[in-house]
Amino acid sequence: MTSSPATAEIRFVLVTIAHIRDLAQHDRFADASDDVVDAVLEGAGEFASGVWGPINGIGDTVGAQWTDDGVVMPDGYASAYQAYVEGGWGTIGVPVEHGGQGLPFVLQTAVLELLGTANTGFALCPTLTVGAIEALVHHGSADQQALYLPQLATGAWTGTMNLTEPQPGSDVGALRAQAFPRGDGTWSIKGTKIYISFGDHDMAENIVHLVLARTPNAPPGTRGISLFLVPKFRLDAAGKPAEPNDVKVVSIEHKLGLHASPTCVLSFGDHDDCIGELIGPEHGGMRAMFTMMNNARLNVGLQGVQIGEAATRKAVSYALERVQSARAGAADRTPARIADHPDVRRMLMRMSAQTQAARALVYYAAVQVDLAALGDEEAQDRLEILTPLAKAHATDLGNEIASIGVQVHGGMGYVEETGAAQLFRDARITPIYEGTNGIQAADLVGRKLGLSNGKAFEALLTDLRTTAKAAPLTELIYHCEDIGRRLTGANADDRLAASYPFLTMLSVAVCGWLMEQQHSAATDDDFGQVKKATAAFYLDQIVPEAIGLAAAASAPADQLYAIDPALLLA
Incomplete structure (x- = not known):
């Protein structure tokens, strides 16, 4: 497998979809010149493939280990993380006034993609820290x-998000x-939190936990939740980590x-000596936490891109090397590379096209963060619409692409030595955490379609409708517009029953629109030929599949309740 990072593809998407050169025209992002962007991408790619990539295997086979003294990471992880800190890779998108470089969030997204493609589990650590930074920048x-x-900006300390508890699960309002x-x-x-990614490790001198909790006499539900900053080690008068803060990894x-990402059960205040600080106003926890959650949802969508890119590269490399059987219909019966067989070629094209589409979708969402920071109110609404699409659809695609990658490898994909199975295993959590993809679909039809009295959805569809050219794409956009309007007035059951197929349809419509733009911008060199071919494949073969979801997105909920689910066990 080649470990060469996809810097050319990332640079192309930053220019054609994120319009990073336009961002650089603003004083806030003036440092994001072409040469700086190129240097960041090349440096991050070399660092990711040279330092983080080689320890991916031990991260999977050995993994993080729990001990009485806390979590111990596999050999090489602490030094690789310190190299990340010393290289300043965590500072890319942090405002200058808080110790960062002040470059665009979308460029930081690109750096995280390169890191995560090399080592997805490891990249969760800085990903979560980015979210903690966002919460403190806006609410601290x-x-x-x-x-x-x-x-936090340098990564000398890492950050976590603590929402989930043993009983409430996704029902955050029921936390205790x-x-x-x-x-x-x-x-x-005082309390217990579960599923806390990188809730403990031995790579940094402190861990900053952002914890949701209830204060005395708080209102029920989410209205009574507050957010607290709880460090693993309390700070001394000089601001240095000192005594333990009664936070225990159970x-x-x-x-x-x-496996390289420790998912912890944390207990706070076992000895009634865990001290926290309120972030923002009392009972304002959900507003502050959503800043972090929305950031995290984009970055989980980015994990789908990371896994898709890694799986595609691994599959293409294997298919170019594996020789088996002559190509059907060929006069020469010499065995050919499996990459030359039509069905394998179909799988490779699908993997590449879906990875590129997922990347375009996530980067397009990420640049809205930058535009909103520049005062663009429409960008904030667009970000709200795009976030559930980026999180859900990109992670669905990560799973699909990783599964196809196993298929390309054949039996060798089902054994661990090739690494294809690891990507399939790593991908499976992404549609679950940071709000399941079903929750993302419910958010889309329950809140986002009506955002700004429906103007946010209408603005997105108008942009798609007025510039799309391919016939299948224009048909899909029509169905999205028609179904979206009908769902706005539907009852709750019908709306939610249609939510997932509708989210997929709208996601594919946006992806198709973005792929069409890339097709138009591509030149005739080798890279441009690849871009045009994968974009055409997406528009001709994948977009029509989404049109077929219109029936499911239009169906009432009655069929789902036609029988008691217990009868399915009969």
């Missing part, structure tokens, strides 16, 4: 920002963790994949 106090953001005032402006934190999960 001046003192919190001064103490924590410079350390508690926070009690200590009389000095700080709070005593265990780590034994998982299907992402």
Whole structure:
């Protein structure tokens, strides 16, 4: 397998879809010149493939280990993480005033893609830290920002997000963790959180936990939730990590994949000595946490791109090397590379086209973060619409592409030595965490279609409709517009029953629109020929599949409730 990163493809998407050169015309992002972007991509690609890629295998086979003293990462991980910190890779998109380089969020997204393509599980650590930074930038106090953001920006300290508890699961409003005032402006934190990615490790000197909890007499549901900053080690007068803060890692999960990412059960305040600080106003936790969650959802969508890219490269390399059987109909009966057989070629084209489509979708969503930061109100609405698409569709594609990658390898894909199976295992969690893809679909039809009185959805469809050219794409856009309007007035059951096929249809429509733009921008060199071929494949073969979902997206919920599900066991 070649480990060469896809820097040319990423650069092309940054220019044609994210329009990073336009961003560089603004004072805020003036440093994002072509030469700086090129240097960042080349440097990050070399670092990812040269430092993080080689330890991917041990991360999977050995994985993070729980001990009485906390989580111990596999050999080589601590030094590789320190190299990441020393290289300044975590500072790319952090504002200058908080210790970062102030470059666009979409460029930071590109760096995370390169890191995650080399080692998806490891890249979860800086991904979560990015989310913690976002929450503190938007909701932290001046003192919190001064103490924590410079350390989080470099990655010297890492960040986590603590929502899920054993009983409530996805029902965040039912959480039970508690926070009690200590009389000095700080709070005593007590409770248990589960599924906390990188909740503990031995790579950084401190871990900054952002924890949702209830204060005394808080209103029920999500209205009564507050957000607290809870470091693993309390800071001394000089702002350095000092005494432990009564945060204990109880265990780590034994998982299907992402073995290099410790998924922890954390207990806060076993000895009534866990101290936290309120972030934002009391009972304002969900607003602050959604800043972090929305960022995380884009980056989970990016994991679909990472896995898709890695699986595609692995499959293409194998298909070029594996020789088996003559090509059907060939006069010469000499065995050919499996890459020359039509069905394998179909799989490789599908993997490449779907990976490129997922990347375009995630980057298009990511650049809305930058545009919104520049004051573009429409960009904020567009980001709200695109986030569930980027999270759900890109992770669905990551799973599909990884599965096809196993198929290309044949029996060798089903054994661990080739690494194809690891990507398939690693991918499977991505449609589940940070809000299941079903929750993303429900969010799309329940909240996002009506955003700004429906104007956000209408604006997106108008952009698609007025510039799309390919006949299948224009037909799909028509169905999205028609079904979206009908779902807006439908009852809750019918709306939710249609939500997932509708999300897929709308995602493919946006992807097709973005792929068509790339086709138009591609030149006639080798890279451009690949781009034109994969874009044409997407428009001709994948877009029509989504049109076929119109029936499911239009069907009422009655069929889903025609029988008691217990009868399915009869």
